[in-house]
Structure formats: structure tokens, C-alpha cells
Amino acid sequence: MPGFLSGPVCLTVVCFLSWSLRSSCAQILADEVSDVQYGRLGSNVTLACGKSKIRIPVVWRLNQSSALPWHKVTSDGALLLLNVSHSAQGNYSCYDSDGFLLHVVKLMLGHPPGLLSISCQVPNHTHVRCSWVESVKTFLPSMYNASFRGNGQEWTPCIVDVIHRHCDVHQPAFWLTIHTLRITQTNGLNSETTFAQFSLHKLLKPDPPESLSVQEIAGYPKRLNVSWNFPSSWPIHDAFPLKFQIRYKPQGSVYWSEISSEVSSATIYDALAGHLHQVQVRARDEVNIDSQWSEWSALLLARPWSAYTTPDPEEDLPNNVFPFSSKPETFTTKPHNVVPEDEGNLGLVILLVLFSVVILTTVLSLIFVVWVRQKQRDHVTKQELASMVKMKSMPI
Amino acid sequence: MKLLLDSSSSLLFSLLLAQLPVFTSGSPVPQRRPTDMDKLSNQTKNLMKLTQELLRDHAFDSDVEPHRFRSLPEMSNRSANDLNNLELKPTLSQLHTDLKLYEHHFEWLNKVSKKHHHPAVPKLVEMIREIKSLINLLHRQMLKVEAPRVTPATPSLPPHLPYHFDVLQSSHELLQHFKLFCDWAYRAFISLKPKVTVTAVQ
Numbered sequence: 001m002p003g004f005l006s007g008p009v010c011l012t013v014v015c016f017l018s019w020s021l022r023s024s025c026a027q028i029l030a031d032e033v034s035d036v037q038y039g040r041l042g043s044n045v046t047l048a049c050g051k052s053k054i055r056i057p058v059v060w061r062l063n064q065s066s067a068l069p070w071h072k073v074t075s076d077g078a079l080l081l082l083n084v085s086h087s088a089q090g091n092y093s094c095y096d097s098d099g100f101l102l103h104v105v106k107l108m109l110g111h112p113p114g115l116l117s118i119s120c121q122v123p124n125h126t127h128v129r130c131s132w133v134e135s136v137k138t139f140l141p142s143m144y145n146a147s148f149r150g151n152g153q154e155w156t157p158c159i160v161d162v163i164h165r166h167c168d169v170h171q172p173a174f175w176l177t178i179h180t181l182r183i184t185q186t187n188g189l190n191s192e193t194t195f196a197q198f199s200l201h202k203l204l205k206p207d208p209p210e211s212l213s214v215q216e217i218a219g220y221p222k223r224l225n226v227s228w229n230f231p232s233s234w235p236i237h238d239a240f241p242l243k244f245q246i247r248y249k250p251q252g253s254v255y256w257s258e259i260s261s262e263v264s265s266a267t268i269y270d271a272l273a274g275h276l277h278q279v280q281v282r283a284r285d286e287v288n289i290d291s292q293w294s295e296w297s298a299l300l301l302a303r304p305w306s307a308y309t310t311p312d313p314e315e316d317l318p319n320n321v322f323p324f325s326s327k328p329e330t331f332t333t334k335p336h337n338v339v340p341e342d343e344g345n346l347g348l349v350i351l352l353v354l355f356s357v358v359i360l361t362t363v364l365s366l367i368f369v370v371w372v373r374q375k376q377r378d379h380v381t382k383q384e385l386a387s388m389v390k391m392k393s394m395p396i
Numbered sequence: 397m398k399l400l401l402d403s404s405s406s407l408l409f410s411l412l413l414a415q416l417p418v419f420t421s422g423s424p425v426p427q428r429r430p431t432d433m434d435k436l437s438n439q440t441k442n443l444m445k446l447t448q449e450l451l452r453d454h455a456f457d458s459d460v461e462p463h464r465f466r467s468l469p470e471m472s473n474r475s476a477n478d479l480n481n482l483e484l485k486p487t488l489s490q491l492h493t494d495l496k497l498y499e500h501h502f503e504w505l506n507k508v509s510k511k512h513h514h515p516a517v518p519k520l521v522e523m524i525r526e527i528k529s530l531i532n533l534l535h536r537q538m539l540k541v542e543a544p545r546v547t548p549a550t551p552s553l554p555p556h557l558p559y560h561f562d563v564l565q566s567s568h569e570l571l572q573h574f575k576l577f578c579d580w581a582y583r584a585f586i587s588l589k590p591k592v593t594v595t596a597v598q
Contacts, residue, residue: 125476153472175471175576177569201576238590239479239583287441287582289448 036106038140038188045084049077049094050103057097063090084109086139110139112190116183120196122203123233125174125240130158130181130196131166140187150176158183174200204291206242206283207231209264214279214302221273221304224248227265228281228297241286245293250275251301262286271304432537433592437585439530444578446526450519451571464566465501467551468573469494471580479583484591485543491581492534493548498577499527501570504553505563512563541592 039045049058058077062068069088072080081088086109093104114136121129128148146158146167158167158181172179179200184193209228217223226246230236244264247256250272259266271277279300285291430438506520538545557563 150472171475171477173472173474174476175474175580177572177576201579235476235480237480237587239587240476241586287444288579289444 036108039084039107039109040189041109041111042083045081047079047092047105059095061093108140108188111136113138113142113185113187113192115192116185116194118181118194118196120198120203122200122205123207124235126171128169128172128200129166132183138187142185142187145184147182149180151178201288202290204285204288206294207233208294208297209244209281209283212281212297212300214300216305218305221306222271224268224271224277224302224304226268226279229264231283242283243286244281244283246281248277248279250277273304274306276301276303433585433589436533436537437582439533440578440582440585443526443530444575446523447571447575447578450516464554464569469497469577471576474580479587482584482587484541484588487584487588488534488538488543489546491584492538493546494577495527495531496548497551498574500551502527505567505570508557508563512560514563
């Protein structure tokens with residue numbers, strides 16, 4: 001009787017246990033696979049069927065399918081995948097001969113990290129942003145750890161943005177000769193550290209000037225007033241002066257004219273009357289001659305003031321058939337202290353005429369004075385002679 | 397006749413007087429006299445130019461890991477933010493001390509360059525003269541604002557440079573450092589300019 005009783009009880013327990021095991025393993029499959037194994041593409045990868053010694057034979061499945069890539073099952077139940085390719089990636093599960101799930105593992109395939117190609121942007125003296133590109137496509141998720149230092153300094157963290165693959169340093173010790181960035185890339189297969197050395201003062205490149213505006217000047221058909229704002233990333237402080245270069249050309253011309261400025265405005269004095277002009281501006285640190293010019297700002301079109309509102313027929317010419325300027329016309333002028341050409345010339349002529357009149361009058365007056373003095377002297381001499389003659393004729 | 401003479405003389409005088417506004421209006425923009433701080437910043441810019449020329453002509457075009465000079469002015473603790481909050485007197489004193497240190501280093505470099513008959517010697521002599529001139533200008537400004545003068549510690553200089561290459565390397569290293577120092581000093585002088593005006597008004 002006890003044997004009879006114990007038989008069905010045991011059977012029930014075994015059935016319950018196998019049911020509960022099945023349901024728990026199904027739960028594992030439905031959820032995220034916790035065990036991840038990484039393998040190198042093109043190599044042989046061994047997947048063990050759990051940690052403990054497993055009775056053989058075992059059955060392996062990939063993504064619940066019995067179709068497996070080129071493989072062997074070893075004597076201890078491990079799956080040896082040969083010369084793996086991307087198609088071998090997925091969730092592997094092993095079962096015992098009774099169909100019980102024993103182990104699940106996610107296989108991810110890729111390459112170990114290689115050296116990174118690093119470049120840094122320095123838009124001002126307070127911020128450095130370094131970005132990188134992998135020289136080897138790893139196909140695996142990576143972690144990056146970046147540090148930065150100037151020569152003779154301790155390493156400080158460079159704050160990493162994994163998605164955009166860049167890191168930022170704020171308030172670096174800018175006035176040092178050499179700076180070094182160290183980035184360690186780690187993935188499931190290995191880690192690799194890349195060092196990059198550079199000089200911040202040579203990388204300094206402001207962002208382009210902003211809010212470019214070009215205005216006509218009423219009454220002046222050859223002038224354009226250009227103004228802009230400092231790049232918003234550039235500190236507005238006496239210690240960080242910028243210099244600017246403005247280039248312009250009539251639309252359709254191939255030759256740019258250039259002027260420079262140290263303030264955020266300039267006047268073009270030699271625009272082509274009645275024509276649409278393209279204008280751009282760029283900036284550079286005024287002190288550091290090793291620094292770089294910013295990119296040019298976006299093109300802006302403007303026409304100088306015109307007395308007539310009827311459109312100029314020449315304006316309808318296509319852009320590439322510009323009828324003027326067959327020679328390069330690039331020159332540089334400073335907008336400061338430039339005397340407006342029309343009034344300046346007129347004023348200069350008046351000034352010269354006045355000056356000539358004054359000089360002429362002065363010379364004439366001097367001649368007159370000298371003549372008068374000479375006359376007076378002659379007169380005095382004659383008087384003296386007469387008195388001497390008189391005196392001689394007087395009896396002693 | 398005397399009356400005529402007198403009147404002609406006064407006419408001449410009036411004409412000369414009339415010329416005065418003509419001559420004065422000859423220069424359209426009245427020239428502002430440079431302040432002492434302008435002189436300091438201009439002289440610093442001049443030194444930057446000289447340094448650049450020396451680097452271009454007498455050094456090699458690569459950034460070397462510095463190792464020779466241990467007692468150059470410390471630049472690792474100076475950031476762009478510091479330039480926003482400079483105090484007049486301590487900054488002038490610090491710049492004076494730094495310049496004295498550079499003067500010592502350049503004199504040393506000049507001495508070793510002479511030994512090796514380096515062609516940069518005339519330019520180095522000019523550089524030392526210009527540094528001295530900047531130090532004197534700065535000292536005058538320090539006296540005006542009563543900034544204390546700090547004596548720099550004696551620099552530890554490399555004892556012996558056996559090869560011409562060593563001279564080149566040292567020259568490159570020192571010039572690179574000095575160029576960056578001048579960049580910082582120039583920015584410091586233009587930042588301090590309004591503060592000197594305020595001090596002068598008080």
C-alpha cells in the first residue's frame with residue numbers, strides 16, 4: 001500500500017515540478033535574456049549549456065528554431081559555432097532529451113574596439129568639444145571614458161555624450177602649449193585607449209557671426225551698410241576681441257571684394273549701382289594669429305539704394321553671364337576712418353582752393369610788406385643824404 | 397606810410413591766424429593719446445610678433461612635449477574665466493614677476509645660442525631689449541597704482557646644452573611658452589584698462 005501510494009504521489013510531484021520548470025523557462029524566454037555572450041565575427045564561438053555539468057544529449061535552438069548555423073555539439077553539451085557571421089546572432093536555448101529548457105544565452109557578434117579617430121573643436125576659450133569616429137566598426141554596444149589634461153596637469157573628466165560620440169571640457173587651462181585627450185572605448189570583447197594631442201590655441205575657431213544684415217543707404221547708390229552680431233558662443237568681453245572679414249560681389253560675378261573690420265559693422269563704398277549683391281562675413285580671434293577663421297556666415301542678398309523703382313533690364317541676366325568685371329577685384333580696406341567718398345572729395349577740393357587762396361594772399365602780402373619796407377628804407381636813406389649834404393654846406 | 401605798414405602787418409597776422417583752422421582741420425580724426433595701458437598692450441603685441449618671427453625662422457614646426465624648463469610662469473591655473481575677474485594690483489605684480497622670469501630665461505637662451513653661433517642671436521637680443529622695455533613700462537604703471545613688486549624666485553635653468561639640436565629644442569619650447577604668455581598678458585592688459593581709469597579718477 002505505501003508503495004502504491006508513494007507511486008502516484010511521486011508521479012504527481014514529478015509532473016508538478018516539470019510543469020513548473022517549463023512555465024518558469026517559458027517566462028525566461030518571454031522576458032529579456034539575462035545572459036549575454038559576446039563573440040568575434042569570423043571566429044569559432046562556444047556556447048555552454050549552463051554552468052553545471054549537464055547530462056547529454058542536449059538539443060540547441062536559435063530563436064526557438066531548430067535551424068542552426070554551421071556548428072558542432074561537444075561531448076559536454078556545449079554548442080560550438082564555426083566561423084560565425086552576423087546571421088549567427090540571436091537567443092540560443094538548450095534543452096535536455098526530455099525537452100526541458102536548461103539554459104538561454106543571447107549571442108552578440110562583433111569586433112573588439114580599435115583606435116579612435118579624434119577631432120576637437122574650440123569655438124571659444126571656455127569650451128572644447130572633441131568628437132570621435134571608430135576606425136573599426138565593432139557592431140557592439142560600447143562605453144566610453146574620456147579624460148583631458150594640459151601639459152603638467154592632472155587628468156580631468158571630459159563629459160561624454162555616447163549618442164553623439166563627443167565629449168565636452170569647460171574652462172580648460174587654455175594657455176598651455178599641449179593638451180591631451182584620452183578616450184577608452186570598452187565593449188564586450190575588449191577595451192582600447194586612444195590618446196590625441198593638440199594645441200588649443202591653434203584649434204581656436206569661432207562660430208560664424210550671426211544676424212547678418214545688409215541695408216541700403218538712402219541717396220547713395222554705391223553703398224551698403226553691413227552689420228552683424230558676434231557669434232553667440234563667443235564671450236562678449238574686452239579680453240576677447242574679434243576681427244571680421246566681409247566679402248561681397250554683385251550676383252553673378254565670380255570675384256569677391258573684401259573689407260575688414262574690428263567692430264560689428266562696416267560700409268561698402270564700391271557696390272555696383274542697381275545690382276543685387278551677395279554679402280558674407282566671417283570672424284577670427286584678433287589676438288591669436290595661430291587661430292582659424294570661422295566659416296562664412298550664410299549668404300545675404302541686398303541691393304544698394306536706387307533712385308528709380310523700375311527694374312534694371314541687366315538684372316534679368318542669368319547669374320553666370322555677368323557682364324562686368326573680367327579681372328579679380330579683391331582688395332582689403334579698413335572701414336574705420338574712411339572718409340565718405342563724395343563729400344570727402346568735395347570737401348578736399350574746397351579745402352585745397354581755400355588753402356591756395358590763403359597761401360597766395362600770404363605771399364602777396366609778404367611781397368607787399370617787403371616792397372613797402374624797401375621803399376621806406378630808400379626814403380630814409382635819401383632823407384639822410386639830404387641832411388648830410390645840408391650839414392656839409394653849413395659853415396662851421 | 398606807417399599806418400599802411402601797420403595795417404599790412406596786421407593783415408598778414410590775421411591771414412596767418414585764418415590758416416590755423418585750415419591746418420587743424422587737416423587731420424579729420426583727432427588723435428587720442430595712448431594711455432599707459434595702451435602702451436603696455438601694444439608692447440605685448442610687439443613681443444608676440446617678434447616671438448612669432450623667431451618661431452617661424454629659427455625653430456622647428458612641431459609641438460614638442462615640454463620638458464626642459466621647470467621654472468617658467470605657471471599657466472595651468474589661468475582660465476578664460478579668470479580674465480573676467482582680474483584685480484588690478486595683483487595682476488600687474490604677477491605679470492611683472494612673470495616677465496622678469498622670462499627675461500632670465502631669454503638671457504640664458506641668448507648666452508647658449510651665442511656659444512653655438514645660432515643665427516637667431518640678433519633677434520634674441522632684440523627680444524630681450526623689448527622685454528626689458530615692457531618690464532619698465534609695467535614697473536612705471538605699478539608705481540602709479542601702488543602695486544607691490546614681488547621678486548621672482550631664481551629660475552632653475554638647464555645647466556648645459558651640448559648639441560645644437562638642444563638649443564633649437566629649448567628655443568622652440570621657450571618661444572612657444574612665451575607666445576602663449578603674451579597672448580594672456582595682452583588680454584589681461586586690455587581687460588585691466590577700464591580699472592586703471594577708475595583708479596585714476598578715484
